[in-house]
Amino acid sequence: MRTQVVIVGSGPSGLLLGQLLTNAGIDNIIIDRVDRDYILGRIRAGVLEVGMVGMMDKAKAGERMHKEGLIHEGFSLSFDGVQHRIDLQGLTGTSVMVYGQTEVTRDLMDKRIETGGLTIYNAGNVTPHDFDTDHPYVTYEKDGVTHRIDADFIAGCDGFHGTCRASVQDKGVKNFEKVYPFGWLGVLADVPPVDHELIYAHHERGFALCSQRSLVRSRYYVQVPLTDKAEEWSDDAFWDELRRRIPADKAEALKTGPSIEKSIAPLRSFVAEPLRFGRMFLAGDAGHIVPPTGAKGLNLAASDIHYLFSGLQEFYGEKRMAALNDYSRRALSRIWKAERFSWSMTMLMHTFEAEGEFGVRMQQSEFAYLTGSKAAQLSMAENYVGLPY
Known part of the structure; x- marks a missing residue:
């Protein structure tokens, strides 16, 4: 089998790249070790930068996003009960959109089917070969x-545990990592x-986040030790702990109900350098991980794809490698x-016993400076809505 670009991984970054290439008339195949239902069953972040929204539109997959996504013009920081709103719209002239990563993935999958793109699911032992030559290829096993x-x-585009980054560990890649002592x-x-916008809360008992997926579906988080297990937390225990950590008026207004998903996610910062190895390029979680506090994981994947697609488009349109050479x-x-x-x-926003x-x-002083300085608030706001590509 032959194609122009083979994409390993059918998460948002792989699907986004595949759709942009398809729209541009560049042949591509996506391959993944799991199936569509498994991918759509993963619960992930849901705050989209303006750049990510633009990339979905560029892929011609943003119609449902614009109908169902929630525009947020700000968010709040609560520090030991004192709440302060960061006015994204007022400070930067723009906003973010709340729209779940699962829905982004579904929209891109549907668009790929609509436009005839080929995705190979349930592929075993996916392995890249000869990417340091002009003739790379990928092998996989299916049905024996x-x-x-x-x-x-x-x-x-196959994530933190994927085969692509694993295949370059002896090729000069340097890994930078910080693992946080909680999840x-x-x-x-x-x-x-509980609120029409997100609330990030610092409390002596630990961090909490009040987030949402829609007007009727909420996503809440509390900081816990890495030794905790999700099954050890009853719904009632979770709601009680959340109430303790958020502002009193929000705790009183909190609506609770049975959980439909409960899990513990560890936090880490990770970057692999470089992101290019001959004719193989790492993008999204294959190249970097961020703690979810800044809502950057999915959005960073989109900016990677912006740079990578620009390079591929230049190569196939102008027969030039300049942008691909500069991708990393x-x-x-x-x-x-x-x-x-x-x-x-x-x-x-988190508690660090050590x-x-x-x-x-230092945290108290940082919060006091932030709430008293328009310049500090502008810096936070422009980073939150997303730096330009």
Whole structure:
């Protein structure tokens, strides 16, 4: 089998790249080790930067997003009960959209089917080969048979545990990582959100986040030790803990109900450098992970795809490699800025026992400076809505 670009991974980054290539008349095949239902069953973030919204429109997959997505013109920070709103619209002239990653993925999958794109699911032992030559290819197994796809380029969009980054560990890749000593216990429930915008809460008992997926479905989180297990938390225990950590008026107004999903996600910051290895390019979670505090994971994947698609479009349209040669530098420049923002939000809003009283005073001082400085609020706002590509 032969194609121009073989994309490993059918999450949002792989699907977005595939659709942009298809729209541009560039042949591509997506391959994944799991099936469509498994991918759509994963619960992920749901805050879209203006750039991500634009990329969905560019892929011609944004129609439902614009109908059902919720525009948020701000969000709130609560620090030990004191609440302050960051006015995204007033400070930056733009906003973010709340629309679940699962829905983004579904829309891109549906658009791929509509436009005739080929996706190979349930592919075993997917392996990239010869990506440091001009003739890369990918092999995989399906129904007991080994198959081969020859291509001009390989896009590694297969996530943190995927085969593409694993295949370059002896090729000069350098990994930067910070693992945080806690996780987020998340609950999804069909109850109205406690507020029309997101609330990030710092409390001596730990961080909490009041988020949402729609006007009738809410997503809430509390900081927990990594030793905790989701099944050990009853719904009642979760709601009680959430009430303790959010402002009193919100705790009183909180609507509760049975959870429809409950899990604990560990937090880490991670970057692989470089992101290009000959004719294979890493994008999305294959190249970087951010703690979810800054709502950057899905959005960083979109900016990676912007740079990668621009390079591929230049190659096939103008027979030039300049943009592809510069992909890693351009993508990493934006990635590290998002890593910094996500790290700073994480350090501000969570409790860190190892930092002691000095760390608490630093957090208090940072919050006081933020709430008293328009410049600091503008910096937070422009990072939250997303830096330009």
